[in-house]
Structures are given as structure tokens and as C-alpha cells.
Amino acid sequence: MRFSERYGYKPVRDVLLIDKITDDLRNRIWSAIYSQFLKYYEKSKNEAEQYSYLVDDIWSNFCKLPLDEMEIIQVELYRKRNISKIKEKIFNSEWFAIYDFLEFILNHSFTNLPYNQHQYEQLLKNIIIILKEESSAYSLINKQLIQVISEQEIQSIEDALENTNKFTGVQQHLNQALKLLSDRQSPDYRNSIKESISAVESICKIVTNEDKATLGKALKIIEDKHGLHAALKGSLSQLYGYTSDADGIRHAMLEESNLSYIDAKFMLVACTNFINYLIEKTK
Incomplete structure (x- = not known):
């Protein structure tokens, strides 16, 4: 992860x-599609005619290229040029073109034919892995790419980072939580969760002016001084329980090996919501 991402100098939307x-x-998305479908058109003259229905449709209806400019399929070099032209068109388009192309392939009548079932299922499997490993902001649901973090959630994170400009320690915890969540080489969801709750601990100590106050004590002070709703206090205390190490006993959630992006994202958004609320409440 680059310097600008580690220390919060890169916009949240870019990081995510x-x-x-x-x-x-x-x-990787292109390669997954190519290996399951396009390579058969390119490499084999016998299969080129069968796959030309798909490639012709990509050429004319997805890429919007003139069909009469497509080269003949009888020569492998010409077929390679056709695929290269399609790739060039997609790669030189807007960032989302590859996602549009993926959905086009997944929903195409040719790729959904019974005799393509094995290739299709392998493509789905590979894409799901790729989206996860590359920390894409989108997941595949029912042949469509769905954003896994909403605009409201993004706004909450952005607001918290801006609101904590004068609270260096809090902001550092939030940046670290975001970094660990979105690291495309080695995401660390467990420690991202801990950093999110540490940010809440830090802001509570700041607004109560008690550096050694536990989160529970800090919440009680805030409740007495600023009228913190009991239900909100209880909810945050429960969230804190997920990452507490009281008496050397770690909560079961952090012992799980299957903590996911969704778990860490939930904690980050929940904690940034509370931080934003608390800063406004105590102004």
C-alpha cells in the first residue's frame, strides 16, 4: 500500500x-473472461465459427464497432487482431467498462448455453475470487455487480476523517482501520475492527478530558454531561465487547478465522457514525 493510502492522504473513494x-x-477480470471463452475463438479455427456469434456480438453491440471492419475468422492472426481490438476498446474506455463487459458476458445467451455450463461456472468462481482478492468495492450477485458499501457509509467515513483533523490519535486509528480493511495484498479484518473501536476509545477520552478513562466510564461521563441516550450507550458497549480483552479473555468474534470484509466494514462504519455523532453532540 502506498504512502498516501497508509496515512490518509488519498480520498476514501480511491482507497475503496x-x-x-x-x-x-x-x-484479472479480462484474463478470466478470455481464458473461459475468448481464447477458443482466437486459438482454434474449428471453434472460431462457433464462438464467432459471441465475438461478433461483443464487437458490434458492446464495443459498438462497425461490423464490416472485423477481420475474417479463417486466419488465426486476424482472429487475434479482432480480440486485440475488443480489448483495446474496453481498456481505453472509462474505468467501469470492464465491469460492463463482465455483466455482458455473464448475461449473454451464448455463455448461458448448456454446453458452456462448465466454463460459465468456472468463470463465476474465478470472478468471485478475483473481486475479493483485489478488494473490489463490488460483489457479484445474480449475474450483476453490486456495490458492497453504500454512499451513506462512504460519507460517514469521509466525515469522520475530516471531523478528526484536530484529533490526531483518533484519525490515525481510523486511517489504520481503513488501511487494514482495504489492503489488496494482505487485508487484516481482525485488526481493522480493533482499530475502529480504538478510535472510539480515543475520542471518548478526549471529550471527557480523562486520558485513563475506560470506554465504559467515558460513556457514563458523556451520558451525564451531554445526555447520551441509554440505548446508544448500550449498543456501543456491545460493539466494544467484540474487541475487548478483559481479564485476558478475547471475545469469540475475534477468535474466528472467517472474519470478512463485511465484518470490518460494519465496525468501521458503526464507529465513524458514533464519532461523528459524539463530536457534534459535544460541540
């Missing part, structure tokens, strides 16, 4: 790949 895509992610 909301309005952009990395070269690695684009390349």
Missing part, C-alpha cells in the same frame, strides 16, 4: 475503489 479500478483488477 468506488469510482476507479486498479490495473491488476482490470487485467
Whole structure:
């Protein structure tokens, strides 16, 4: 992860790949589609005619290229040029073009034919792995790419990072939580969760002016001084329980090996919501 991402100098949307895509992610999606379908058109003259229905449709209806400019399929070099032209068109388009192309392939009548079932299922399996490994902001549900973090959730994280500009310690915890959540080489969801709750601990100590106050004590002070709703206090205390190490006993949640992006994202958003609320409440 680059310096700008580690220390919060890169916008949240860039880190989470909301309005952009990395070269690695684009390349891997293309390669997954190519290996299951397009290579058969390119490599085999016998199969080229069968796959030409798909490739012709990509050429004319997805890429919007003139069909009469397509080269003949009888020569392998010409077929390679056709695929290269399609790739060039997609890679030189907007960042989301590869996602549009993926959905086009997944929903195409040819790829959904019974005799393509094995290739289709393998493509689905590979894409799910790729989206997860490359920390895409989108997941595949019912042949459509769905954003896994909402605009409201993004706004909460952005607001918290802005609101904590004068609270260096709090902001560092939030940046670290975001970094660990979105690290495309080695995401660490467990420690991302702990950093999120540490940010809440830090802001509570700041607003109560008690550096050694436990979260429970800090919440009680805030409740007495600012009228913190009991239900909200209880909810946050329960969230804190997920990452507490009281008496050397770690909560079962953090012992689980299957903590996911969704778990860490939930904690980050929940904690940033509370931080934003608390800063406004105590102004």
C-alpha cells in the first residue's frame, strides 16, 4: 500500500475503489473472461465459427464497432487482431467498462448455453475470487455487480476523517482501520475492527478530558454531561465487547478465522457514525 493510502492522504473513494479500478483488477477480470471463452475463438479455427456469434456480438453491440471492419475468422492472426481490438476498446474506455463487459458476458445467451455450463461456472468462481482478492468495492450477485458499501457509509467515513483533523490519535486509528480493511495484498479484518473501536476509545477520552478513562466510564461521563441516550450507550458497549480483552479473555468474534470484509466494514462504519455523532453532540 502506498504512502498516501497508509496515512490518509488519498480520498476514501480511491482507497475503496468506488469510482476507479486498479490495473491488476482490470487485467484479472479480462484474463478470466478470455481464458473461459475468448481464447477458443482466437486459438482454434474449428471453434472460431462457433464462438464467432459471441465475438461478433461483443464487437458490434458492446464495443459498438462497425461490423464490416472485423477481420475474417479463417486466419488465426486476424482472429487475434479482432480480440486485440475488443480489448483495446474496453481498456481505453472509462474505468467501469470492464465491469460492463463482465455483466455482458455473464448475461449473454451464448455463455448461458448448456454446453458452456462448465466454463460459465468456472468463470463465476474465478470472478468471485478475483473481486475479493483485489478488494473490489463490488460483489457479484445474480449475474450483476453490486456495490458492497453504500454512499451513506462512504460519507460517514469521509466525515469522520475530516471531523478528526484536530484529533490526531483518533484519525490515525481510523486511517489504520481503513488501511487494514482495504489492503489488496494482505487485508487484516481482525485488526481493522480493533482499530475502529480504538478510535472510539480515543475520542471518548478526549471529550471527557480523562486520558485513563475506560470506554465504559467515558460513556457514563458523556451520558451525564451531554445526555447520551441509554440505548446508544448500550449498543456501543456491545460493539466494544467484540474487541475487548478483559481479564485476558478475547471475545469469540475475534477468535474466528472467517472474519470478512463485511465484518470490518460494519465496525468501521458503526464507529465513524458514533464519532461523528459524539463530536457534534459535544460541540
